[in-house]
Amino acid sequence: MVRRVRTLEEKKTLAVRVGANFYIYLLLFLMYVPVLALVIFSFTGSVNFGTWSGFSFELYATLFQDEEIMRALGNTVILALLSSFCSVVLGTLGAVGVHEWKRRSKAVAESLTQIPVVTPEIVLALSLVIMFVFLGNYVYAGFGLSFWTLLIGHICLSLPFVYLSVKPKLLQMDPALYEAALDLGSTPRKALYQVTLPAILPGILSGFLLALTLSLDDFIVTSFTRGSGLLSGAQMIETISTLVQARIKKGPLPPQMRALTTLIFLFVLLVVIVVTILMTKKRKKSHHHIDRRNA
């Protein structure tokens, strides 16, 4: 009797497990349909998305010959790297500094940090443009939208996230460490480099990655705050987002974008695999240490 009940229970949990996994993979598949279609149809020369006209690498060849796309890609990458770098420097210094502030001024700084986090991108972008226009109208007539206003826009986008990635690492840190370094004769600058920096480095790195993804993906802030410059020269700066948006407004997605998406997808996949392997290794290693210590 007891035995029969148990098998029934086991059957039940097995059914739940199979059903749950089926649901997860189905949802995953549905989410990946557009990406998978782009990847598959990047290996055919057909201009129409969805028609197969034989296997070829034609789109990859035309992708790299298309000067407009290459210029937009270059702009996107330069802008992302530059704005992320500025955000990381400003945000890390900000987090380290505000960490030392008294309670009330700290609360003010924190709420200032929250504004761009909760404000929708389009409101952020509009407010920036209005200020730039205001400056041009009332303060300095020569002021206009340029690469610099675009850079400021992208820094605004990612700055709070760098701050918020570094902050928890500072909270985890033992404040006595820095003081000990000073007591042992280290200069504040040296203590900052050799004690604080290594402790918050993981936070800085994840902040940098977050800043990169926010900038690479951005459309709204870019299209609001951009002027001429970068690789576009005297013309409006085009990034991948603005270029693709302008094209899909008029017609289907440019076929070269399938090739580009495939390359981005492969790159992201590679990064994910490498990081996962590194993390599992690290985790195993730390387990090993704990085991040794216990033994």
Added chain:
Amino acid sequence: MQWKNSKASRFFSLKRKYLAFPYILFLVLFILIPTLLIIFYAFSDENGNPSAEAMIEFFSTPSKISVLVVSLFMGLQTTLICLLLGYPAAYFLADKKINKNAVLVVLFIMPMWINFVIRTGATRDLLSAIGLDGGTHPWEATLIGMVQNYLPFTILPLYTTMLKLDRAQMEAAADLGCSPFKVFIKNVLPQSLPGIISASEMVFMPVMSSYVISDTLSEGKITLFGNSIYLNFSNSQWNAGSFMALIFLVLIGLSMLVTRRFEKDPVASRGGGIW
């Protein structure tokens, strides 16, 4: 080490609290002042004189009111569908008996790293290939695009809350005679409420303010808040645009009052620190 005792060194041997100065200056110049300018522009006319013109125009133009209503509906519907689809997924992903594979969670986030304009274009082309084009089915097409784009943002905060679920409590409830349904309603749901709230916040406002997805998938037939502000921007209607932006800021303020007591981690819900 020459500089060690010079004046310059004393200047640079800064106390750490001064390091935040450029950060705060940047936020004041490029976040705080522009936000205040929005409020100023919302209540002034083209010449900078105080005026309620933008406000009166907004509330007396039916098309603008309908933008507000349509945006609210689109936001609510997307949030609801994302929660219904994402909640079970997050629950299963966080259950060690069902999923032992941490990479699966990363797979759910990965689409966020592929340019969303390209993804939107591809979705549009695929949908019109099966007859769901923006010309004939603007609402459905836009909804599908929104859900597809915002589902990862729902699953991530839900997943982080589910990891913290007290499973012993759930088992105790079941052992003491609660039906699975009752366990869910009385125990799982209240425990995961913070996740539900932050997931909704990640979807609702961004959907209302989105531009590219609604513009592309409905072929310009559906005008959300974002599309409306974008139009104001293209026509340099700074006062009307500012007033719409202000309405948004008020909405955000209200929602923050409601959700204040739930702790949130904006970095985690953006996909930072998944590993």
